Amino acid sequence: MGTLILEDGTVIKGNSFGALGGWEGEIVFNTSMTGYQEILTDPSYAGQIVIMTYPEIGNYGINDYDFESETPALVGLVVKSYSKQESHYKAKEPLGEYLKKKNIIALDDIDTRSLVKKIRETGCMSAFITSNDIDNLYVSQKISELKKFKVKEDVVLDVTPVSRYVYNPTGKINMAFIDYGAKRGIIQSLANRDCKLTVYPATVEAKEILDKDYDAVFLSNGPGDPADCKFQIAQIKEIMGKIPLFGICLGYQLLALAIGAKTYKLKYGHRGGNHPVINLENNKVMMTSQNHGYAVDLNEMPKIMRSTYKNLNDDTLEGFEVSSLNIYAVQFHPEANPGPKDASVIFDEWINIIKNSIDNKNNEVTNER
Numbered sequence: 001m002g003t004l005i006l007e008d009g010t011v012i013k014g015n016s017f018g019a020l021g022g023w024e025g026e027i028v029f030n031t032s033m034t035g036y037q038e039i040l041t042d043p044s045y046a047g048q049i050v051i052m053t054y055p056e057i058g059n060y061g062i063n064d065y066d067f068e069s070e071t072p073a074l075v076g077l078v079v080k081s082y083s084k085q086e087s088h089y090k091a092k093e094p095l096g097e098y099l100k101k102k103n104i105i106a107l108d109d110i111d112t113r114s115l116v117k118k119i120r121e122t123g124c125m126s127a128f129i130t131s132n133d134i135d136n137l138y139v140s141q142k143i144s145e146l147k148k149f150k151v152k153e154d155v156v157l158d159v160t161p162v163s164r165y166v167y168n169p170t171g172k173i174n175m176a177f178i179d180y181g182a183k184r185g186i187i188q189s190l191a192n193r194d195c196k197l198t199v200y201p202a203t204v205e206a207k208e209i210l211d212k213d214y215d216a217v218f219l220s221n222g223p224g225d226p227a228d229c230k231f232q233i234a235q236i237k238e239i240m241g242k243i244p245l246f247g248i249c250l251g252y253q254l255l256a257l258a259i260g261a262k263t264y265k266l267k268y269g270h271r272g273g274n275h276p277v278i279n280l281e282n283n284k285v286m287m288t289s290q291n292h293g294y295a296v297d298l299n300e301m302p303k304i305m306r307s308t309y310k311n312l313n314d315d316t317l318e319g320f321e322v323s324s325l326n327i328y329a330v331q332f333h334p335e336a337n338p339g340p341k342d343a344s345v346i347f348d349e350w351i352n353i354i355k356n357s358i359d360n361k362n363n364e365v366t367n368e369r
Contacts, residue, residue: 001133002107004049004078007125007146010118011139017082018099018106022130023075024149025049028293029116031272035338036095037066040104043159043181044249044291046073046223047151049129051112051119053272055079058095061086068183068337072102073159073223076129078115082108105129123267124293126150153228156180156250160202160222171196173354176214176243178204180222180232180250185337189344190218193351203231206238216244216354219251221333226253226263226294233258244326244357246350249292252319252329259322262300266316269293270331273339276312277319277332285312288332289339295331296320326357 002016006027029051030039036057039050057079077099086094099106107129119125126149128142152158159181167177168191175190177197190197200209202222209217217239226233229250236258239245247255253263270290277288295316298307309319309330319330328350334343 002105002129002131003134004107004110005128005139005142005146006118007127007143007149008122009143012110012115013133014078014107014110015082016106016131017084017096017108018077018131019103020131021103021105022128022132023049023105024126024128024146025075026124026151027051027078027119027127028124028269028271029053029112029119030291031274032289032338033273035066035273037062038068038185038338040072040074040077041068042183042291043069043073044183044221044223046155046159046181048074048223049076049078049127050074051078051115052080053112053116055112056081056083057108059083059086060088061091062093062095062098063088063090064092065090066337068185069159072104073181074104077104077106078110078112078129079106079108080110080112082106105131119268124269151224153224155224156202156222156229156232161199162201164198164200164204167191167197167199169196173351173358174198174213174215175354176200176209176212176217178202178217178219178232178251180220180229180254182220182222183333183335183337185335186220186248186333189335189347193347195351202229204235206235209239210242214243215358216246219245219247219254221249221251221291223250225265226250226257229254240327241325244354245328247329248333249331252331253292253294253296255327255329256296256301256305256320259305259327260302261305262297263294264297266293266295270311273336275332277309277343278312279309280307286342287340288318288343289336290332292331326353328353
């Protein structure tokens with residue numbers, strides 16, 4: 001018997017099927033119907049307890065192909081019904097065994113519908129998940145601690161690589177990729193489009209990138225409050241206007257802050273593979289995969305920022321560009337993993353922008369000669 005305690009005093013009992021122990025974290029929910037392996041290994045969930053709204057989880061086990069990172073960064077998983085017996089030809093082990101190996105606490109037999117309804121009404125809050133059945137005295141103590149809990153400001157440093165490395169060295173487009181907690185799907189999507197990626201940790205200084213002859217700089221997704229990333233924002237400011245810049249999710253938010261916009265925390269975030277987004281240029285709608293708890297404030301945007309995409313559920317900004325500075329960014333995940341592939345065309349559009357920039361640069365060099 002395990003226990004989930006929410007900051008508002010709610011106590012929920014469930015069955016433990018993951019690791020032993022207890023962790024504090026921010027509790028959030030994901031509305032995807034499939035893809036729990038990709039969700040578990042998405043670094044943007046660092047320090048969070050994730051509720052899966054789809055009721056049956058674990059039925060296809062864990063395979064060798066759908067990891068988005070080497071090690072999960074979330075601290076807990078909450079589901080309605082855990083399938084102990086996996087049934088898929090790619091499966092290598094049951095979900096529960098994987099969670100135990102990775103020290104992730106998990107509970108099932110939870111009424112996830114009522115739990116998600118509470119979060120929608122109250123907003124995201126801190127929580128404590130444990131594999132133990134705890135007594136009332138400890139519950140009171142833990143609730144008091146949860147009221148003071150906050151996801152650490154430097155959480156990005158927990159999921160960024162330790163050192164620089166090169167991915168797809170034979171690619172023809174020479175791209176610097178700053179990894180704030182990147183999903184493998186983003187890196188692979190760029191490699192599939194002939195990019196040679198020099199992947200840098202979040203601690204990289206602008207000078208190191210500007211000293212190289214990169215065709216573009218890409219800013220990845222990642223966890224936490226974008227406003228806490230003061231060092232990273234300062235480096236982006238130094239790069240702006242000198243090399244084309246592209247961003248997804250946290251990278252999008254950091255670009256907005258570097259330009260002079262503001263961000264704010266959403267009541268319960270956007271997490272799932274079914275978020276409708278409209279292209280403001282052609283009015284085409286696409287279903288997108290999303291995982292973020294912050295948004296760019298439409299009322300605090302500098303005039304040079306042009307809105308390109310909008311969320312049809314709540315009208316929040318989902319994309320912008322600053323063509324004069326060669327900056328392009330979206331809040332959602334064009335690579336999906338999991339989710340619909342409607343938005344993958346965005347990578348093609350961005351690659352064309354980079355190729356045009358390369359051609360213009362080559363023409364300038366030719367004219368100078």
